[in-house]
Each structure stands twice: as structure tokens, then as C-alpha cells.
Amino acid sequence: MSLQVNDLRVYYRTLAGDVKALDGVTFEIADGEIMGLAGESGCGKTTLGNSLVRLDGRMKLVGGTVTLDGVSLPIADFDEMRHFRYRDISIIPQYAMSALNPTRKIGKMIGELVESRDVRYREIRPELERRLSLVGLGVDVLERYPIELSGGMKQRMVMVVSTLLDPSLLIADEITSALDVSSQKAVAQALQSFRDHKFVRSMIVVTHDVSILYQIADTLAVMYAGRLAEKAATDVMMERARHPYTRLLIASLPEVGVRYDETRLSGIPGTPPSLLNPPTGCRFRDRCPLAIEKCAEEPPFVEVEPGHSVACWRSAEVAAAGDAMTVGAVSAVGDAAIATVANRTVA
Amino acid sequence: MTGGAIVASTESVGRRREILYFALRGKKVLISSSILIFFAVIAVVGPLIRPGDPNAFVGPLAAPPDGQYWFGTTTFGQDVFAQFASGLRATFTAGLLGGSIAALIGMVVGFVAGYRGGAIDEILSMFTNIILVIPTLALLIVITAYLSARGIFVEALFIGLTSWPWAARAIRAQTFSLASRDFVDLARISGVRSVRVIFSEIAPNMSSYLFLTFILLFGGAILIAASLDFIGLGPTEGTSLGLMMYNAVAWSALPLGMWWWFIPPGIGITAIVGALYVLNVGLDEIFNPRLRES
Amino acid sequence: MLTLDRVSKVYHVGAFGGKTLTAVREVSFTVAPGEVVSLIGESGSGKSTIGKMILRLIGINGGTITFGDTNVATLRGDALRDYYHEVQGVFQDPFSSCNPIFKVDHIFSLIRGIYFRALSGAEWRAKVAGALEAVSLDSGQVLHKYPHQLSGGQLQRLLVARALLLDTKFLVADEIISMLDASTRIDVLNLLGDLKARGLGILFITHDLSLGNYISEKTVILRRGRVVEMGQTSKVFSNPTHPYTRMLIASVPQLHKRWGNESIVDAGPCRVHAASPSGSAGSALLVEVEPDHSVACFRIDEGVPC
Numbered sequence: 034m035s036l037q038v039n040d041l042r043v044y045y046r047t048l049a050g051d052v053k054a055l056d057g058v059t060f061e062i063a064d065g066e067i068m069g070l071a072g073e074s075g076c077g078k079t080t081l082g083n084s085l086v087r088l089d090g091r092m093k094l095v096g097g098t099v100t101l102d103g104v105s106l107p108i109a110d111f112d113e114m115r116h117f118r119y120r121d122i123s124i125i126p127q128y129a130m131s132a133l134n135p136t137r138k139i140g141k142m143i144g145e146l147v148e149s150r151d152v153r154y155r156e157i158r159p160e161l162e163r164r165l166s167l168v169g170l171g172v173d174v175l176e177r178y179p180i181e182l183s184g185g186m187k188q189r190m191v192m193v194v195s196t197l198l199d200p201s202l203l204i205a206d207e208i209t210s211a212l213d214v215s216s217q218k219a220v221a222q223a224l225q226s227f228r229d230h231k232f233v234r235s236m237i238v239v240t241h242d243v244s245i246l247y248q249i250a251d252t253l254a255v256m257y258a259g260r261l262a263e264k265a266a267t268d269v270m271m272e273r274a275r276h277p278y279t280r281l282l283i284a285s286l287p288e289v290g291v292r293y294d295e296t297r298l299s300g301i302p303g304t305p306p307s308l309l310n311p312p313t314g315c316r317f318r319d320r321c322p323l324a325i326e327k328c329a330e331e332p333p334f335v336e337v338e339p340g341h342s343v344a345c346w347r348s349a350e351v352a353a354a355g356d357a358m359t360v361g362a363v364s365a366v367g368d369a370a371i372a373t374v375a376n377r378t379v380a
Numbered sequence: 381m382t383g384g385a386i387v388a389s390t391e392s393v394g395r396r397r398e399i400l401y402f403a404l405r406g407k408k409v410l411i412s413s414s415i416l417i418f419f420a421v422i423a424v425v426g427p428l429i430r431p432g433d434p435n436a437f438v439g440p441l442a443a444p445p446d447g448q449y450w451f452g453t454t455t456f457g458q459d460v461f462a463q464f465a466s467g468l469r470a471t472f473t474a475g476l477l478g479g480s481i482a483a484l485i486g487m488v489v490g491f492v493a494g495y496r497g498g499a500i501d502e503i504l505s506m507f508t509n510i511i512l513v514i515p516t517l518a519l520l521i522v523i524t525a526y527l528s529a530r531g532i533f534v535e536a537l538f539i540g541l542t543s544w545p546w547a548a549r550a551i552r553a554q555t556f557s558l559a560s561r562d563f564v565d566l567a568r569i570s571g572v573r574s575v576r577v578i579f580s581e582i583a584p585n586m587s588s589y590l591f592l593t594f595i596l597l598f599g600g601a602i603l604i605a606a607s608l609d610f611i612g613l614g615p616t617e618g619t620s621l622g623l624m625m626y627n628a629v630a631w632s633a634l635p636l637g638m639w640w641w642f643i644p645p646g647i648g649i650t651a652i653v654g655a656l657y658v659l660n661v662g663l664d665e666i667f668n669p670r671l672r673e674s
Numbered sequence: 675m676l677t678l679d680r681v682s683k684v685y686h687v688g689a690f691g692g693k694t695l696t697a698v699r700e701v702s703f704t705v706a707p708g709e710v711v712s713l714i715g716e717s718g719s720g721k722s723t724i725g726k727m728i729l730r731l732i733g734i735n736g737g738t739i740t741f742g743d744t745n746v747a748t749l750r751g752d753a754l755r756d757y758y759h760e761v762q763g764v765f766q767d768p769f770s771s772c773n774p775i776f777k778v779d780h781i782f783s784l785i786r787g788i789y790f791r792a793l794s795g796a797e798w799r800a801k802v803a804g805a806l807e808a809v810s811l812d813s814g815q816v817l818h819k820y821p822h823q824l825s826g827g828q829l830q831r832l833l834v835a836r837a838l839l840l841d842t843k844f845l846v847a848d849e850i851i852s853m854l855d856a857s858t859r860i861d862v863l864n865l866l867g868d869l870k871a872r873g874l875g876i877l878f879i880t881h882d883l884s885l886g887n888y889i890s891e892k893t894v895i896l897r898r899g900r901v902v903e904m905g906q907t908s909k910v911f912s913n914p915t916h917p918y919t920r921m922l923i924a925s926v927p928q929l930h931k932r933w934g935n936e937s938i939v940d941a942g943p944c945r946v947h948a949a950s951p952s953g954s955a956g957s958a959l960l961v962e963v964e965p966d967h968s969v970a971c972f973r974i975d976e977g978v979p980c
Contacts (some may be wrong), residue, residue: 073855073856073857074855184717213716213717213881214716214881214882214883214922214925214926215716215921215922215925217925217927218925218927218933221927222933241855241856242927243856243929244884244927244928244929245927247927247928247929247932248927248932248933271929271930281857282856282857283929285856285857285859285860286856286860286884286929287860287863287884287885287887287888291884291887291888292887292888292907292908293863293864293867293888293889297864297867298860298864298888299860299861299864300856300857300858300859300860300861300864301857301858302861304825304827304828561770562765562766562767562770562771563770563771563772563773565726565729565731565763565765565771566765566771566772566781566784566833567773567784568731569729569730569731569758569762569763570758570781570784570785570788571754571755571758571785571788571789572784572788581773584773584775584776585773585774585775
């Protein structure tokens with residue numbers, strides 16, 4: 034399968050004006066790729082995931098195209114998208130596990146769902162059972178009510194249901210956020226196994242938790258204020274990210290092993306801009322320690338090496354500073370933030 | 381953070397502006413408020429135009445409306461308009477008083493049950509449920525049978541004492557959900573005492589809800605008062621819209637074709653109570669954006 | 675400074691309180707001044723319940739919580755008010771912690787009326803500005819705004835400033851950064867480090883082991899209301915003994931190492947019963963594995979004999 038998203042713009046209608054939640058996003062996903070979509074609240078990652086499947090009443094498509102397996106997806110047309118939903122492209126929405134009808138047994142709910150897509154429940158049941166056991170759930174789950182299952186079990190069950198008809202693309206929106214550490218690992222590994230077993234060809238995993246993405250994603254895309262900041266293979270992103278935001282973000286994450294008394298981490302001061310009237314030019318400009326005058330002009334999202342794209346005028350310098358990982362080189366570059374970043378990647 | 385959250389935070393900046401916007405445009409609110417104001421004006425101004433005892437025998441017997449007696453006269457020559465204006469006052473008073481008493485009791489019971497929870501909540505809920513299932517009409521008939529003289533205030537008191545349970549339950553539910561929010565805990569660890577927590581932290585958060593509850597209690601009280609008056613259990617002196625209807629029926633106004641005697645009070649009660657309920661719905665739509673048609 | 679001695683919390687649920695639910699079972703640990711203790715557990719472990727018991731938001735069923743030399747459960751009226759002068763809390767959801775209909779200075783005016791009545795208007799404003807500066811906030815920019823107009827990080831810092839204003843000696847930080855964005859989390863966490871340097875004792879309640887490892891001196895691992903392992907943070911993380919702790923550490927997603935496919939190396943025999951084979955099952959006994967690092971019976975949280 035292949036997905037091409039080209040200059041996608043989706044705005045929200047509000048009384049105060051249009052919120053430019055997605056403002057020109059372009060990327061591609063190859064067959065078998067798990068792409069992690071990371072970013073902080075308000076960056077537009079959930080909007081991106083949702084708009085590929087379903088534009089609700091408040092969202093409007095302002096521009097851009099989405100092409101799945103060579104077919105242009107009519108995302109603005111709710112009824113037309115019905116042909117694609119669940120069969121070709123499927124989503125596990127945020128809070129899915131809380132949205133299960135508490136008065137329905139799981140099996141009955143699944144039955145109603147597949148029947149509405151013209152698939153006989155009886156025919157698909159053996160496959161359903163096979164997949165349930167693959168994620169570690171017994172067949173008895175089908176006879177239970179949602180309230181009888183734990184968070185992790187519900188999430189895995191929702192994953193099985195969403196991928197029952199073998200969609201080409203699965204979008205998983207914050208499926209590990211509300212879970213305990215042990216369940217998170219099980220759910221994340223289940224996602225990977227779905228791709229390995231070819232139940233799903235490719236995935237977009239939307240989350241704010243970069244460390245989970247490091248574990249299971251092949252590529253990472255980082256969004257900021259409605260635009261893509263950087264996209265690269267996961268290992269490349271960790272070792273030689275080229276966007277200041279990506280670098281600073283990764284540098285602010287404590288991993289097991291780093292202690293406050295030894296290494297003082299720091300965050301990124303300031304807050305993301307309001308998307309109602311976003312600033313012109315690079316949206317990270319106000320918080321970026323490397324901002325220069327040119328940043329008043331919006332940097333294009335360009336490929337700097339195969340499979341690695343960045344939207345920053347100074348991406349080459351960020352790369353260079355990363356390579357010269359000494360504190361001495363810091364004073365030469367003259368940016369305290371680079372020092373933090375360089376120290377971080379050394380440790 | 382979902383797209384809804386992005387939208388919510390940008391929207392709430394203009395929330396007050398938004399409420400005013402819809403309040404001035406909501407047809408339900410405008411029309412119902414106009415009706416209520418219209419009748420309130422009559423209630424205030426009417427007795428000034430037609431001073432004196434509305435039950436006095438002043439005019440020709442059973443006369444239809446004309447230039448002098450706008451609503452005609454009763455079988456005994458009483459000015460129907462004067463009765464109507466004075467009755468409106470009585471009706472509004474009964475509604476306001478009865479509604480206020482019910483609101484007060486409902487709030488006290490609801491807040492305490494919702495905030496404290498546990499055993500106190502169970503006891504208060506049991507008490508509320510008992511009052512709820514008592515057949516109030518039967519009770520009132522029994523009580524009034526023992527009272528020789530009844531005034532508006534006694535009537536309003538009875539209405540207030542028997543119509544508070546549903547308000548208490550509604551307020552309890554809201555208080556329950558608000559009390560679990562962290563700002564209540566924060567107030568508690570700031571040393572604020574429970575009563576102050578309820579009135580300065582929780583109640584303001586449900587102010588629109590309390591307002592709507594009061595409007596419903598007001599309307600309900602008017603309706604109950606009119607019903608009681610209509611079956612003859614109303615005040616023994618003075619006049620009210622329900623009493624007018626009682627008298628009209630008692631003196632066969634319908635078969636005798638004296639439409640001017642019972643239609644004005646009928647319309648009055650219907651319009652006022654209806655307007656109050658529609659006002660409630662209209663305000664609810666304003667306070668609760670999710671209910672709007674857009 | 676703060677000592678928990680075999681503290682328990684039992685809830686009565688069901689109609690008329692027939693059934694019992696034990697949220698916390700015989701938990702003991704101490705927090706010293708200038709020390710951050712992480713209380714780590716998953717959902718249902720009872721960690722928030724312990725925080726609320728310390729803050730007297732819920733009652734204590736068993737055991738004692740001692741602050742200094744006062745039994746916290748006996749505090750009433752004015753004594754309780756004085757307690758809050760020294761012991762404060764910050765909660766998980768900053769938007770729920772601030773009453774949405776008031777401007778954010780309301781959280782300060784609440785304590786002014788009770789603790790700072792003697793101060794004049796100018797003195798009060800100066801004090802508030804000072805506390806806000808300590809958390810890197812400008813009073814002119816934030817105090818007149820409504821909670822929804824500020825970010826989660828700013829609100830959490832405001833709430834920490836509130837505790838500073840009261841000259842708190844002990845802070846209960848209940849998942850204070852789990853609802854914040856990644857780029858602001860570490861700033862609020864570093865703030866805790868500053869408080870630690872000032873001599874505050876902090877109970878850092880979290881489900882995130884990386885955070886606990888970053889900021890705390892001592893770690894207490896909780897499961898189903900019981901302490902399963904506890905000790906100096908570096909020792910607990912480098913030498914996890916209890917099977918549950920080992921499972922937790924193996925499940926944490928790290929940024930430099932992928933989850934392996936190897937199964938967790940066997941933890942070996944239960945240390946408690948190795949030390950005293952005839953010991954009663956289910957006792958809250960903790961056995962020392964090394965100095966400042968102890969572990970409970972391996973099956974204590976499952977409620978079955980070892």
C-alpha cells in the first residue's frame with residue numbers, strides 16, 4: 034500500500050474564526066511502514082489522523098489531496114468515504130475504549146459492526162478468534178460486557194475489531210496514553226505484530242509519547258503548530274535530528290538512568306502559538322534559540338537526505354552542531370540551547 | 381488533545397460575548413420574556429388604573445366587555461379586569477413565594493447530600509424520596525379541611541414545602557459531580573470550611589443550573605396554586621386567577637356564555653406558565669451550547 | 675519529617691456499606707526534609723489515596739501518619755488550619771484544580787483570607803509576585819487571566835507558587851506532570867528539584883518510573899495497596915529484586931534501548947521467606963536486600979501464601 038498526503042489543510046470553524054489546525058502537511062508512507070506521529074497538544078496530530086478518515090461537521094477541507102494506493106480519497110465527502118472506511122482505512126480513535134456501549138456484549142457489538150459492512154459475522158468469527166488469541170485475549174471475551182475488562186484488555190480488543198477487515202492503513206490515536214506501563218507494552222507490541230502478520234499494511238501511530246514510538250515505529254514525524262517539523266527514520270531522528278524543536282524535545286525527556294543531580298535537563302520555554310491567528314513564517318520562531326531574520330519566511334519541508342525531511346532554514350547547522358559534540362564547540366556556535374542538546378546526546 | 385479541545389479553548393475566550401449573542405437572538409427567550417413582562421406590567425399597573433377592592437360590586441350585572449369595563453363584569457357586577465389585574469399579582473406572589481421556599485429547601489438538601497455523601501446523603505435521599513411520593517393534593521385537602529382561614533402566604537408555604545424534592549435531587553446530582561473536581565480539594569487544603577466551599581466554590585459553578593431550577597419551580601408553583609384555587613382550596617379572601625376560574629365555573633359562566641369571565645384568567649395562567657417553561661428551554665440552549673440547533 | 679506507620683484505608687461499598695474494599699494495606703515509609711520520595715504504582719495501587727490521607731482529604735482507617743510529632747488524624751479546626759500552613763498538595767489536573775469561573779488569583783485570595791489577614795494590599799501583592807518569580811512566572815502577565823487562558827504548565831507552576839507562599843515544609847505532588855506537554859514537564863520537575871534544595875520534603879506520586887528515577891532520592895513501589903519494594907532510588911533501579919519491580923522496569927519504554935524479546939530473568943526465591951521460612955504469609959514484613967533497600971514477600975500483593 035502507499036499513502037501520499039499532499040499539502041493537506043484542514044481548518045475548524047468557530048465563532049471566533051477559523052482555527053488552522055492543519056496548515057499544509059505533506060508526507061508519504063510506504064508499504065509495511067509504521068509511522069509515528071508525535072507532537073504536543075494542539076499541534077494537529079489528532080486532526081491529521083481524524084481527517085484521513087472522517088471530517089466532522091466543524092472541520093472543513095481547505096486544500097490538499099490524499100491518495101491511498103493510487104486512489105484519491107474523497108475525504109471532504111462524508112458519504113463517499115463510507116466505501117473506504119473500515120475496509121481500506123481504519124482508525125482507533127482516542128478514548129475508543131471508553132466509548133464501548135456498556136449494554137452490549139462484545140461479541141454482539143462486533144457482529145453488528147461487521148454486518149453493517151456486509152460481512153457475515155459467522156464467516157469472520159474464526160478469524161476473529163484467531164486474532165484475539167494472538168493479542169492474548171481468550172474467546173470468552175466475546176461473551177463479556179465492556180465493564181468486565183481491564184483497560185489494556187479493552188484496548189487490545191478495540192485493536193482487533195478495528196483491523197478485522199484487513200485495512201491497508203490503520204490510524205491509532207493515543208491508544209497507550211491511558212494505560213499502565215505493563216499494558217502499554219502489550220498494546221504497543223500487539224500493534225507491531227498486526228503489521229508483521231499483515232493484518233494491516235501500514236500504520237500511523239499518533240501519540241505524544243516519543244519513547245513508545247522509538248520502540249515500535251519505523252519512521253517518526255514530528256508536528257508543531259499545524260505543520261510538520263521533521264520526518265525521518267526513528268534511529269536517524271534520535272541520533273541526528275535536524276530541527277531545533279525535535280532536538281530540544283528529545284533532550285527534555287528523562288529516560289531511566291538520567292538523574293537530576295547529575296544531568297539537569299531543560300524544557301522549551303514558552304507555549305505553542307494560537308492557531309486562530311498563527312504567526313507568519315516559521316511557527317517555532319518565538320521559542321527557537323536559533324531563530325534568525327530569515328525565519329520570518331516560512332521554511333519549506335524539504336528532503337535533506339534520503340528519507341529525511343525537515344522544515345528549517347538552519348537544518349544544516351543543527352546537524353553540524355550535533356556532530357561536534359564537545360562543550361568547546363558550543364561557545365563557537367554561541368547558543369546555550371545547542372549546548373544542552375549536545376550534552377544530552379553525549380550522555 | 382483533540383480538535384474539540386483546540387476549539388473549546390479558543391471558543392471559551394468569548395463565552396460571555398457568546399451568551400449575550402444568543403440571548404438576544406434566541407427567539408424562545410425573547411418571546412417568552414416579552415409575554416412575562418407584559419403580564420407583569422398589567423399586574424403592577426392594573427390595580428393602579430382600577431383602584432379599590434376588585435371584589436366590590438361596581439357595575440352592571442353580567443355585562444360583556446365595553447369601553448368602561450374592558451373585560452366585562454361578573455354575575456354580581458364585579459369588574460373582571462380589576463379582578464384579573466389583582467389576580468395576576470396574587471398569582472405571581474404565590475408563584476414567587478412558593479417557588480422560593482421550594483428552591484431554598486431544595487438547595488439546602490441537595491447541596492448537603494451531594495457534598496457530604498455517605499450516611500448523610502443516604503438519610504437525606506430517603507427523606508427526599510418520601511416527600512416525593514406523598515400525594516400532595518390529598519395532603520393539602522386534608523390540611524385545608526382543618527384551616528378555616530387561608531391566605532396566600534399559607535398556600536405558598538404549602539406549595540413550597542411539597543414541591544422541593546425534584547429540585548433537591550437535581551441539585552444533589554450536580555453537586556456530586558462538582559465536588560469531585562480538584563478545585564474543591566484545593567479549597568479544602570486552603571483551610572476553607574465546608575459551608576464556604578459549597579457556597580463560594582460549588583454553587584457559582586452551577587449558577588445557570590440553579591437559575592433554571594428556580595424558573596421551573598416558579599412555573600410549577602403557579603400551576604399548583606391555580607389548580608388548588610380552581611378546586612376551591614385556595615385563599616379564603618382576595619382573588620387570584622385560579623379563584624376567578626373557580627367562581628366562573630361555580631356560577632355557570634360557561635353555559636351562560638359569559639366567556640369574558642373565564643377566558644382571560646385561563647389565558648393568563650396558560651400563557652404565564654407556558655412562557656416560563658419555554659424560557660427555561662431557551663435559556664438552557666444558551667447555557668448549554670450542545671443543545672443548539674446550529 | 676513525615677512518617678507513615680502501617681497506614682491502611684478501607685472503603686465500604688455497596689448498599690449500606692456491606693462489602694469492603696482495601697485500597698491501602700499497612701504501608702510504612704518516611705520522608706525527610708530536603709528529600710524527594712517517589713511513590714510509584716500503577717492505577718489501583720493506592721498511591722493517590724495515600725496522598726489524600728496525608729492531606730486529610732480522606733480519613734485514615736488504620737495505622738498512623740505523623741508529621742513532626744503530631745498525629746495527623748487527630749487534627750481539628752485551627753490545628754488543621756495550621757497543618758495546611760506546613761503541608762500542601764498539587765494535583766494532577768491543573769484545569770480541574772482551578773475553579774474555572776474565577777480568575778487564577780482566586781487560588782491566592784483563598785489563602786490570603788485565612789493565613790495572611792494582617793498583610794496590607796501592597797505587601798500581599800509583593801509576596802505573591804515574589805512567589806511567582808520563584809517559579810518563573812510574571813504576576814502581571816498571569817494573575818488577571820482565567821484558567822482556560824493559560825497553559826497547563828503555567829497553571830501547575832502557579833499551584834506550586836501557592837504552596838511556596840504558604841511557606842510549606844512538605845509537599846504532596848500527585849502526578850503533577852502527567853497531564854502536561856513533554857516540553858514543559860521537565861521544567862516543572864526541575865522546580866521540584868529547586869524546592870528540594872530549599873529543604874522541602876516532597877512525596878512525588880507517579881506511575882512513570884523515568885520521572886521517579888530522575889528526581890527522587892528514595893523510591894517506594896506500591897502494588898494493590900502494599901509496598902513491594904523500597905529503598906534508595908539508585909539501588910532499587912539498578913538492582914530490582916521483587917518480580918513486580920523487575921516487570922515494571924522491563925516494560926518502561928526507554929529512548930536508547932529497544933524492548934528485548936528476552937523474558938525477564940527469574941527473580942529467584944522470595945527473600946522474605948528465605949530469611950524466615952516459617953514467617954506468616956501476607957505479612958507486611960520487609961527484608962533488607964542491601965543497606966537502604968528492602969523488599970517484601972514476592973507474593974504479598976497477590977494475597978496467596980508464598
